[in-house]
Amino acid sequence: MTGNTRPLRADARRNRAKVLQTAYEVFAAEGLAVPIDEIARRAGVGAGTVYRHFPTKEALYQAIVVDRVEHLVGQARELAATADPGEAFFGFFDLMTSAGATDKGLVDALAGEGFDIEAVMPEHEQAFKDAMRDLLVRAQAVGAVRADVTVADVKTLMVGCQAMQRYGGDAAPERVLEVVREGLRPAR
Amino acid sequence: MTGNTRPLRADARRNRAKVLQTAYEVFAAEGLAVPIDEIARRAGVGAGTVYRHFPTKEALYQAIVVDRVEHLVGQARELAATADPGEAFFGFFDLMTSAGATDKGLVDALAGEGFDIEAVMPEHEQAFKDAMRDLLVRAQAVGAVRADVTVADVKTLMVGCQAMQRYGGDAAPERVLEVVREGLRPAR
DNA sequence: TACTATACGGAACGTGCGCCCCGTTTTGCC
């Protein structure tokens, strides 16, 4: 099925890692608009080398986003296992929103066009939704989150909060997020 | 001061209006990424004609955004004069967020880079803030909005809500906005 | 109607960027 890939040569493995690492940092700091040549330059390789490892620019940042999402799913599961449901849910909410403040590339990828998560990595999207649903229903069960919001609603709110973090102007980020968190709590 | 502009020839005035109108519709429907040639084509003029009336692409959509902002400020003032403070504030909030759902170009301009409202149209930005402050302090005075949020916070929340409207996936837009509105109300 | 300033259109130019090609270098194996 998926063609038998043989093991990479040592230099190839090194370069691939260097490209991934550099791309991760540069995309996070400056967004997805950074040219491939720039990433190659900073990684100390030629543009051709980047393209041998990742057939297109999209493939490169998809690899990065997939990694990032997997990591976030792991954190979501940890939170679900350890803390109380309300803290777990809002802890994850904070993780997601601060990811938006840190990582421009992630926001570009999640919000911008040219990236349909469902199409590209359906299993990761599913895992993400499952982990979120788990956090959400538990939090709703103990009355920490209003009962009528869905997983999709929460996802959308998170994307919106990431946008606020990134394009926020001179608003106080913490106060703005507090407003949204408060809105997620049940009416008192 | 501002160079004496003599009256435009009839065809020039007609073409200018057609370009503005077309650009408004196309930017709203598809965002600011639409090429100038495309707008010229749909307006039934040549690209050169667009550039005689607007020296750069930026100038074109700035003209549109200024117009839009002026209109919104007018609506804000009307609301401030007629309805009760709480209704007025949240009525304006809804106006702004549904503008985001309707007008991709506006969201691009407000959120995206390459557009520093303060630099481009300081007096409009000021008028906008003043109108918003008026709505906000009145609503806070009657206890319809929590007392600690600032004008900048509300602006940021609106931008975030516009992003949610635009990139929202399969969330229920009304429920998502309701969450944010609820968060803006004072703790009970 | 004849004349001129004004405006028009669209071909052409410059730039930026994704992506590919191919002569050269490096790696791993005998």
Next chain:
DNA sequence: GGCAAAACGGGGCGCACGTTCCGTATAGTA
């Protein structure tokens, strides 16, 4: 050390798009 396969790098191609140029058409005026 010698050799083939694998990988490298960076120049170059093609395309898209903002902007400009200039020969042509048209509005306004006498």
